[in-house]
Amino acid sequence: MNSCFLYHAWGLYTHECTCEEYKGNRIILHVQTKERVRCCLSCGSSSIVKNGYCLRDFVGLPIGGKRVTIRMKAQRYKCKECDFYQQEKIPFATGSCSYTHRFAKYVVDLLRGMTLQDVSNHLGVSWDTVKEIHSSYLKRHYSPPSLDGVENIGIDEFAVRKGHVYKTIVVDLDTGRVIYVGAGKGTDALAGFWRKVRRKNLKIKHVATDLSAAFIASVMENCPDAIHVFDHFHVVKLMNEKLDDIRRKVYSMEKDTNKRKVLKGTRYLLLGNGADIFDKQHRTRLENALAMNEPLSKAYYLKEQLRQI
Ligand SMILES: [Zn+2]
Missing domain, CATH: 3.30.420.10 (Ribonuclease H-like superfamily/Ribonuclease H)
Incomplete structure (x- = not known):
């Protein structure tokens, strides 16, 4: 199989496909790395020799309605200097997982709209595998955040x-x-x-x-x-409640009907943001109400000062 296709379909960019098998509803791709390991991971020596291999199967992204197994010939090496054994790295899967990164991502995408069982049936892998992929995704993205350095x-x-x-x-x-x-x-x-x-x-x-x-x-x-x-909003709200109490008291104690008329309907002017009153009539009305009553005017300006903080 063409290396280019291997790369674009399954993301295998340092591998070559040595053989393809077609078994019923399944395609098995035999792959191996094109590059060999150059030095020992333990001592850094370049005197390393091949020492057998193991075959590992990974579930890959399905293609053409067929399940795909990527059968990797994972080469083992031995260091002649320090006797260290190592196996070549497998870049498309994590640790001992039997599925590729791309397959895991596909499962997570499907789980946004399907149940675990549906995904398991659809892809022909066990419920446990689907669950394992989902759990590790959740752990990676939603584990409890660290509190280090929080002040x-x-x-x-x-x-x-x-x-x-x-x-x-x-x-x-x-x-x-x-x-x-x-x-x-x-x-x-x-x-x-x-x-x-x-x-x-x-x-x-x-x-x-x-x-x-x-x-x-x-x-x-x-x-x-x-x-x-x-919170600033809550403090100003408390102050506004007090201001409204004073306004009501002043209104109920006022005997002069003309003055009562001026006070009536000033609630929104008093409680609102002073800087936002652009209407000339509204401004005059507020100023008249404040000029008439000292406690009310004192409370109003205190509220405006508090708002500045
Ligand atoms: Zn070594």
Whole structure:
């Protein structure tokens, strides 16, 4: 078989095909390396000699509706200087796996829309092989992230399944990686994370959360030396609630109907971002309301200052 075809169809670029066999629904390609090993892996000597070979079978990508087995003649070598035995490297498969990298990738692609059993039936390999490929893919891509060097974290909770289930996540703020996901919300959801922090002896410097009492208690108990940063949005929201209380009190205490008219409907002007009021009428109305009442105006400007932080 043409080396070019071997390369493009199966990615074997340093190999040649010595023979092809056609057995029912199966094609067996006998391949061997074109290059020989030049030096000993142990001592670096170039005095190495061939010392037998072993035949290894690998499941390759199917072609033309036929299963493909790549039968590799893996050469063994012996070093004349240090008696070290070595086998040539097989670049298209990992360790003792009996399938090629390309085949494993194909299985993972199929599993995005098919079950393990479907893929096993479709490709004619055992369910265990499909499962093994999938597990090693998941392990490689989704194993728990390392916490080494983590100093600044953000904690938040979110709802899944239409609010029936909660998850609490911890993010490394320097890299943006999610480093922990706890089931539920509140202090219990973070217990596992703090255990990891203690085990790794991490020094957390900054923690950012919202104003949830559970988060505050959890951070105070588990990393009391860290600076606890509260989300800007939540702090301004608290201030706005107080400002709205004052506005309502001022309105209910005002006897003068003209002044009441000015105060009425100023809620959105007071609570919004002052810099965003471009409408001249709105601005005059807000200024009139503030000029009429000192506590309200004091609270409003404090809120605007807080927003600048
Ligand atoms: Zn050697």
